[in-house]
Amino acid sequence: MSITHIRKRYLWKLAATFIGAIIATGLINLIIDPYGTFRIVDVKGLNHIKPYPDHNIETIKAHALRHMSPDALILGNSRAEVGLDPTHDAWESAGYRSVFNAAIAGTSPSAAWNQLQKVAQRQPPKFILLGIDFFDFPIAPDKKTSLPKNSSNNKLDDVRWTLNATLTMQAMIDSATTLRRQFQANPQQLTTQGFNPLLEYKDIAKMEGYWSLFRQRLEDNAKNHSRKPANLFLKDTQTSPTFDDIRRIVRWSAENNTELRLVIYPYHAQLLLLIDEIGLWPTFEEWKRQILRIITEESLKSSESNIALIDLSGFSEFSEEAIPGKEDKKTATKWYWEAGHFKKELGDHILSCCIFQKPEFSTRKFGVILNTDNIETELNRTRIDKSAFVLKNPMLKSEISAVVHK
Secondary structure, eight states, rough: HHHHHHHHHHHHHHHHHHHHHHHHHHHHHHHHHHTTSSSOOOOTTTSOBBOOSSSHHHHHHHHHTTTOOOSEEEEESSHHHHHOOOOSHHHHHHHHHOOEEOOOOOHHHHHHHHHHHHTTTTTOOOOEEEEGGGOOOOTTTTTTOOOOOOOOOOOOHHHHHHHHHHHHHHHHHHHHHHHHHTTOOOOOOOOTSOOOOOOOHHHHOOOOOOOOHHHHHHHHHHHTTTTSSSSOOOSSSOOOHHHHHHHHHHHHHTTTEEEEEEOOOOOHHHHHHHHTTTOHHHHHHHHHHHHHHHHHHHTOOOOTEEEEEOOOOOOTTTTOOOOOOOOOOOOSSSSSEEEEEOOOHHHHHHIIISSSSSSOGGGTTOEEEETTHHHHHHHHHHHHHHHHHHOOOHHHHHHHHHHOOO
């Protein structure tokens, strides 16, 4: 046998081994399906629980949306992603059988607008719940901005993601993680409806206590938000890129007869006092006025529009939930993981009592629909509630002040 023949056989075997490895990798990732992309197999103990990915989350959710046509859509950032359950009974009771949580951690309304465009290209949703976060809006008046990117939805994106989800080493790593998640008591996960229940926080809270969770978030928020300018608009304008994205979503909803609920998140009292301490409370109030202005202006253009602004950011029995003491590692909070992220339990209450059933606004227990007739009254009421809370909780006020000014 010649050396050339031996070399050819070696190369053929090498090529066959390489191709076989690729096929095996693809089959494993196709079956385990760590991102819920293909949904060919769903077996408890094998791949039923999907890990929450630390990469490509927007792509993963966008791809999931292409394979379903949800009646209702949840948009926003991590506060909505971990707090609003798309499988809660309130959705079906309201007539929405297919609901997807498309909220993405660490994003602004521009991501929400992109996700909405991708869904709308297939079938416009009947209902949108959009969580809006004040901290996304403060902007330097002279900040340079770029034109918004159009949302792509071409077949090349599908092909590229299919290859990434089947033939890459990262997909193999995530498949292995998927297998491990099946046997964990509180696995970090992303459900097939896009919900992140944040179960892993239970283990962290057991070890460190809720005081530590609240304190760490307080320090992070003080560091990040103290630098924000007390300004909402670009120079010589009455808008900003973030307000423009809100307007696009509101306008699209009005034009497509989609019911839209913009929800101001239920910040814990600790975070509300931080807003006050860093001097952003007047900006916070003005932000609410400007969101309402956009809704009012766009709603007037369509008599069929059904759009409302629900403010959950006031002081209430929920937002005033007591933070366990520093040495207390046993007491668990019921409504909040920490000041910025509410638990599913509060999210369920929001869905049942504030979104699909009008709450008794006159009692001021929780939540209010803001309109041009009541906004100034409600802003003043919240100021009064804030002063009353500070009088009852001077130690919390002092702690926040010490963290901000250290």
